Amino acid sequence: MKSFEALAAFLLLLGASAFVPSHHHLSQTTVSSSLNRFIKSHLFVESNDNEEAKRLQEKAETLREQIRSLEKQLNRNNPPRQQQSPPPPSKRDMETSSSTPTLVNKRILVAGANGRLGSMVCRYLLRNHPQTEVVAAVHVVGENSATARGYGRLQYEVGAEDGRGSIGAAWSAADERTATFEYDEQVMGEYNLRNLRIVEVELLDPLQCQSVCDESIDAVVWCATDFNGNLPRAISGLNVAFLFRAVSNPIKGRVEVEGLENMLGALKLAKQERKRQRGYDATNDPVNVVLVSTAPDALDDFETPFGSFLGIKRQGEELLDSFPSLTSIALQMSRYGDNFVEEGVDIQTQVATKGDASSVDDSSRRRINRRDAAKAVADALLDQELIGKTAQVWTAIR
Numbered sequence: 001m002k003s004f005e006a007l008a009a010f011l012l013l014l015g016a017s018a019f020v021p022s023h024h025h026l027s028q029t030t031v032s033s034s035l036n037r038f039i040k041s042h043l044f045v046e047s048n049d050n051e052e053a054k055r056l057q058e059k060a061e062t063l064r065e066q067i068r069s070l071e072k073q074l075n076r077n078n079p080p081r082q083q084q085s086p087p088p089p090s091k092r093d094m095e096t097s098s099s100t101p102t103l104v105n106k107r108i109l110v111a112g113a114n115g116r117l118g119s120m121v122c123r124y125l126l127r128n129h130p131q132t133e134v135v136a137a138v139h140v141v142g143e144n145s146a147t148a149r150g151y152g153r154l155q156y157e158v159g160a161e162d163g164r165g166s167i168g169a170a171w172s173a174a175d176e177r178t179a180t181f182e183y184d185e186q187v188m189g190e191y192n193l194r195n196l197r198i199v200e201v202e203l204l205d206p207l208q209c210q211s212v213c214d215e216s217i218d219a220v221v222w223c224a225t226d227f228n229g230n231l232p233r234a235i236s237g238l239n240v241a242f243l244f245r246a247v248s249n250p251i252k253g254r255v256e257v258e259g260l261e262n263m264l265g266a267l268k269l270a271k272q273e274r275k276r277q278r279g280y281d282a283t284n285d286p287v288n289v290v291l292v293s294t295a296p297d298a299l300d301d302f303e304t305p306f307g308s309f310l311g312i313k314r315q316g317e318e319l320l321d322s323f324p325s326l327t328s329i330a331l332q333m334s335r336y337g338d339n340f341v342e343e344g345v346d347i348q349t350q351v352a353t354k355g356d357a358s359s360v361d362d363s364s365r366r367r368i369n370r371r372d373a374a375k376a377v378a379d380a381l382l383d384q385e386l387i388g389k390t391a392q393v394w395t396a397i398r
């Protein structure tokens with residue numbers, strides 16, 4: 001720009017020379033030489049400036065390319081950090097942040113898990129609450145006893161026998177006639193058997209009850225009973241083991257009363273100790289105790305040396321009131337009808353008065369399938385409206 005301004009000034013000066021008086025001689029040669037000097041000193045400088053600007057521009061572009069290359073190299077060596085997810089809530093936060101009961105990350109003890117109803121309760125909890133640990137408390141009198149077979153009933157109900165088995169041919173060599181049984185993830189994966197733990201417990205021994213409750217038990221489902229229907233097991237099955245136990249130690253106690261009292265006391269002490277160690281009380285625990293009993297008109301009464309069948313059932317229900325620090329529900333099941341009552345029917349409940357053996361209209365005709373009874377028991381663990389109450393349960397009228 002400055003070069004063009006200088007050229008304009010030179011041309012103006014050249015034009016002015018035409019008006020110079022004649023005695024001032026300004027030769028053409030002088031003018032031409034002046035013009036040449038101007039072109040060399042200004043126009044060539046302008047050309048040099050353009051070349052320098054172009055060179056600098058090319059250099060800047062080269063630097064930009066080098067920067068882009070370095071950025072790509074840095075991104076490959078150091079990929080961008082992913083945003084870290086917040087840490088999971090602590091167990092204390094989960095147990096105190098909500099007052100809504102839950103079975104997630106809870107440990108449920110099922111007493112009488114080798115019985116027909118107890119094994120179904122285990123099955124329902126495992127398959128419908130996959131984040132719940134189930135502790136199956138079983139009682140085995142002898143390897144060939146009816147209760148030992150009940151242990152097999154538990155295996156059948158939870159699906160532990162659904163694996164892949166094989167057996168060698170009878171005509172093969174002796175070392176090849178072997179039977180194998182393997183876990184089948186494709187078939188058994190949804191059974192959640194990893195959440196099941198089996199423990200043998202003598203419920204009439206308070207020390208054994210305390211030992212199992214010390215393992216952070218959150219709730220107890222009580223399905224244990226000395227009766228098969230309304231008859232003592234020793235009589236209904238002519239079981240020598242039960243008869244021997246009754247004769248050898250007649251004052252040992254009854255599972256529905258002394259056994260239940262042992263478990264309630266053990267659970268109470270275990271919860272108090274856990275609260276002392278943790279320094280807080282969990283607010284999202286399920287109902288502490290769900291007691292499975294029998295409706296007054298479900299079965300006929302039967303006299304035993306330790307009291308009547310219905311009297312023993314009512315004593316067990318009344319025991320719950322002796323432990324006010326434990327939340328509890330008593331479920332009086334109607335007569336079981338697995339063969340003639342459909343499964344999956346809506347469950348009906350009616351609140352009754354504890355200790356009241358009076359019948360209700362049509363109560364003797366009420367029936368329930370055991371699988372629906374198992375669902376009612378599991379659902380009661382989360383039913384706050386039934387806490388401290390006794391409820392009769394049924395699904396059909398026959």
